[in-house]
Amino acid sequence: MLGATTTAAERRAKFRELLGGDQIVQFPGAINPLNAQLIEQTGFEGVYISGGAFSAAQGLPDIGLTTLTEVAQHGRAIAGVTNLPTLIDADTGWGEAMNVARTVQVLEDAGLSGAHFEDQVNPKRCGHLDGKEVVSTGEMVKRISAAAKGRRDPNFVIAARTDARAGEGLEAAIDRAKAYTDAGADLIFPEAMRDLSEFEAFAKAVDVPILANMTEFGKSELFTTRQLADAGVRLVIYPVTTLRLAMGAITEGLRTIRETGTQESLVPKMQTRADLYEAIDYEAYNEFDSAVFNFSQENHR
Incomplete structure (x- = not known):
């Protein structure tokens, strides 16, 4: 993190x-x-x-x-x-x-x-x-x-x-x-x-x-x-x-969207939101932020 x-x-x-x-x-x-x-x-x-x-x-x-x-x-x-x-x-x-x-x-x-x-x-x-x-x-x-x-x-x-x-x-x-x-x-x-x-x-x-x-x-x-x-x-x-893999997939995806008007058929090929958040350790950032920014007026009266 x-x-x-x-x-x-x-x-x-x-x-x-x-x-x-x-x-x-x-x-x-x-x-x-x-x-x-x-x-x-x-x-x-x-x-x-x-x-x-x-x-x-x-x-x-x-x-x-x-x-x-x-x-x-x-x-x-x-x-x-x-x-x-x-x-x-x-x-x-x-x-x-x-x-x-x-x-x-x-x-x-x-x-x-x-x-x-x-x-x-x-x-x-x-x-x-x-x-x-x-x-x-x-x-x-x-x-x-x-x-x-x-x-x-x-x-x-x-x-x-x-x-x-x-x-x-x-x-x-x-x-x-x-x-x-x-x-x-x-x-x-x-x-x-x-x-x-x-x-x-x-x-x-x-x-x-x-x-x-x-x-x-x-x-x-x-x-x-x-x-x-x-x-x-x-x-x-x-x-x-990795660049060639990405560019190949992007080109195919853009053509599909252009031809069909939707990306729906491409979704199974995509990195999911959950996989992305796991890759970048999204939850750890949330935990860090919560641990640092825990100030409330009640705690300081």
């Missing part, structure tokens, strides 16, 4: 614990705070906050149009209502090395547990589109070094994403991952892998955990957690899944 009951520091320590464990963990993408609460209540280990989903929810393409301020505010709202660790998409860090360091501190202050930075040029593109361009390895090393030096909580996770597989090939992307790890990355995010063997090659090449992006309609097949775990993956994200 009234948000998360654990501190940001505790959630960061939990993220470190998960990454250091021997089990694969799942971080579905949350498009808003209520979504994050449902992720926690369903039993997942963490929450992912996608830049692509956030951009889409603003009616914008995923090409780096959202600002640090907007993303941090979005992340703060989500991190504030869940006891799960939160990993946020920080794109290219919103500038040069000093900007990246400040980005980490802003995200720390917002209560996030970690962030990933990518090696694309600005303006960036969705990781599963063609035509991506990457900066030099040296430039990305500066980004990761700045991120690692900028954090104040050593448990804040710095993840390095490489989009080099598409344009430079697998071996070059692995070489980049090694350099990013040496620069201070705690987690490697190889984007748009073609098959399980490529995830496995990354996992064998670096001594930090590997993240797999299981986004729909992308370059990667939708592998199961067991398949990914066998390939050496420690963390799997589903960045836009």
Whole structure:
């Protein structure tokens, strides 16, 4: 009730614990705070906050149009209502090395547990589109070094994403991952892998955990957690899944209302009022309010 009951520091320590464990963990993408609460209540280990989903929810393409301020505010709202660790998409860090360091501190202050930075040029593109361009390895090393030096909580996770597989090939992307790890990355995010063997090659090449992006309609097949775990993956994200589920249902519902003039046939598919109130712990807010505002003139005569 009234948000998360654990501190940001505790959630960061939990993220470190998960990454250091021997089990694969799942971080579905949350498009808003209520979504994050449902992720926690369903039993997942963490929450992912996608830049692509956030951009889409603003009616914008995923090409780096959202600002640090907007993303941090979005992340703060989500991190504030869940006891799960939160990993946020920080794109290219919103500038040069000093900007990246400040980005980490802003995200720390917002209560996030970690962030990933990518090696694309600005303006960036969705990781599963063609035509991506990457900066030099040296430039990305500066980004990761700045991120690692900028954090104040050593448990804040710095993840390095490489989009080099598409344009430079697998071996070059692995070489980049090694350099990013040496620069201070705690987690490697190889984007748009073609098959399980490529995830496995990354996992064998670096001594930090590997993240797999299981986004729909992308370059990667939708592998199961067991398949990914066998390939050496420690963390799997589903960045836009909840947005796509919601938008599909909304589109169907709007068409039904337009065609029939009523939403009656849609009601069985909806979250009920009771389920919503349970998800947001409505009763606990009522109890809290009643316990605080119990003043009456009779009691003070």
